[in-house]
Amino acid sequence: MKAKQIISYAILLLLVPAAIVLGFLIFGSGGFIYSILAVSVLVCAAFFLSFEKSSHKSGVILILAVMVALSVASRFIPYVNPMSALIIITAMYFGAQAGFITGAMSALVSNFFFSQGPWTPFQMFAWGTIGFIAGLLCKPLKKSKILLALFGAFSGIVFSLFMDVLTVLWQDGYFNASRYLAVLYTALPFTALYAVTNTVFLLLLSRPIGNKLDRIKTKYGL
Amino acid sequence: MSAYSKLHPLTCLVGYLCILIPAMFIKNPVIQLTSLLGSVLFLSVICDRKTIGSDLGFYIPLFVLMAVTNPLFSHNGATPLFFMNGNPVTLEAVIYGIFMSVMITSVLLWCKCYGIIINSDKIVYLFGKSLPKLSLLLSAALKFIPELKRRFRLTSSAQKTLGQYSTESYTDRIKRMCGVFSSVIGWSLENAVEKNNSMKARGYGMPGRSNYSIFKMTAADKTISVLYIACLSLTLAGAFTGKLYFSYYPTVSGIPDSPLALASYFSYFVCAMIPIIVESEEAIRWKYYRSKI
Structure with a gap:
């Protein structure tokens, strides 16, 4: 089990820079979008493989499935939805790897209802990474409400900035700074909304849902 | 089709x-x-x-x-x-x-x-064999989404019949939503563990079992x-x-x-x-x- 985990981390460490260099060599400066695509796919694949090799019991997998279903259902609420907040809370109580899986699967499953597109791997990567970082920071996030609020706002803003970079790369084929500024400007209200809703929902939901998750873990020994 | x-x-x-x-x-x-x-x-x-x-x-x-x-x-x-x-x-x-x-x-x-x-x-069919845990997660999540909706409706109408927060005022409605949301989460989490036990009792994860496939x-x-x-x-x-x-x-x-x-x-x-x-x-x-x- 340990050797396989090392293999999947090695994939991450070696293939990510390799993908970026290869994208640059094959497609020139217009290749960044392909590099980011390759990185997203590879990172998701590495996490999926390490999840397969992990010692998670099927009980934990079903709990994660409930949390994925919850965050997918919450995405149907227009504009103010607690999707990212739910992913972050799950990650805080089940660890970084489970956090990535919850984020990535929420993106994949919710796109069955919204629509699958070229953005699916990027969203899986972005939401997965939010979950992964929240899982790594679980101890300070559980202790301090201020840090939790900051993390919520930060994740909302970074998510939005990342998606806007993709919009520009895809339309122009290279990073066009003037278009990026224009996109940022039009997306500003949404970025602000993401940050605020993430923060508010994290502060509101982290305690009650966290307690439930903790209780389930102790009650059934997961 | x-x-x-x-x-x-x-x-x-x-x-x-x-x-x-x-x-x-x-x-x-x-x-x-x-x-x-x-x-x-x-x-x-x-x-x-x-x-x-x-x-x-x-x-x-x-x-x-x-x-x-x-x-x-x-x-x-x-x-x-x-x-x-x-x-x-x-x-x-x-x-x-x-x-x-x-x-x-x-x-x-x-x-x-x-x-x-x-x-x-x-x-699920394509990746079920090579990624069994993820496809379990995927198919379970897909099953839980309509179930969550159904439970939300059930709990909400049960609370209404009990006469809790049944006025049309805005604060009452939000309070009822929060209460219903909380109990639905608790219900679903417990139910997931129960489902896990039932799956295990029926032999999930035992060697030599094949996947459901109609293709x-x-x-x-x-x-x-x-x-x-x-x-x-x-x-x-x-x-x-x-x-x-x-x-x-x-x-x-x-x-x-x-x-x-x-x-x-x-x-x-x-x-x-x-x-x-x-x-x-x-x-x-x-x-x-x-x-x-």
Whole structure:
């Protein structure tokens, strides 16, 4: 089990820079979008493989499935939805790897209802990474409400900035700074909304849902 | 249900990749237009009129927006048409904008079509063997979503009947929502653990168990897959030898028309048309059988 985990981390460490260099060599400066695509796919694949090799019991997998279903259902609420907040809370109580899986699967499953597109791997990567970082920071996030609020706002803003970079790369084929500024400007209200809703929902939901998750873990020994 | 979606999931996946890889990576106008033509035809075959109408209302403005904005943000190119705010609007940027929007629109349409064709059942089938934990998570999550909705409705109406927070005031409604939300989460989490126990009792995870599958690889599936891969190889051969190279900047080059380029165009055209051929073959056969009655 340990050797396989090392293999999947090695994939991450070696293939990510390799993908970026290869994208640059094959497609020139217009290749960044392909590099980011390759990185997203590879990172998701590495996490999926390490999840397969992990010692998670099927009980934990079903709990994660409930949390994925919850965050997918919450995405149907227009504009103010607690999707990212739910992913972050799950990650805080089940660890970084489970956090990535919850984020990535929420993106994949919710796109069955919204629509699958070229953005699916990027969203899986972005939401997965939010979950992964929240899982790594679980101890300070559980202790301090201020840090939790900051993390919520930060994740909302970074998510939005990342998606806007993709919009520009895809339309122009290279990073066009003037278009990026224009996109940022039009997306500003949404970025602000993401940050605020993430923060508010994290502060509101982290305690009650966290307690439930903790209780389930102790009650059934997961 | 369309004829194409009855094909084996693996064939559908191969078809998806064979269509999408050239459409996304080869910047050649002929390839891009072929992809757009194929995607529009396929969408018009598998969707009903109403969906197509609402899709056109979304994709045509998007297309125009992307095509128009490119020359405003990109000032590359050798042939200025006119100047706006001191910046040149070039012919090359206009052409590049149009073909980029052709590419993006066609990729979006293909994704929409294949989103209908490759549903979650097929994804679980495709990855179930190699990724059992993830496909358990995926299929469980898909099952839990309607269940969450049902539980939310049940709990909400039960609380209403009990007379809790039944006034129409805003604070009362929010309080009831929070209470219902909380109990639904608790209920679902406990239920998930129960389901796990029931699965274990029935032998989930024991060695030698097979997966549920209703798909069978037929001769037609194999033929179509081989055709797809052959066509993709020929198209990629054209791309990798540089015969499909088309430059937009600084000046627009002529459309490549060497024999290999023509062969590549044709093979990609076949790739893009396979879904429509499969669909119309079924329709023609249906009409033929009905005419014999």
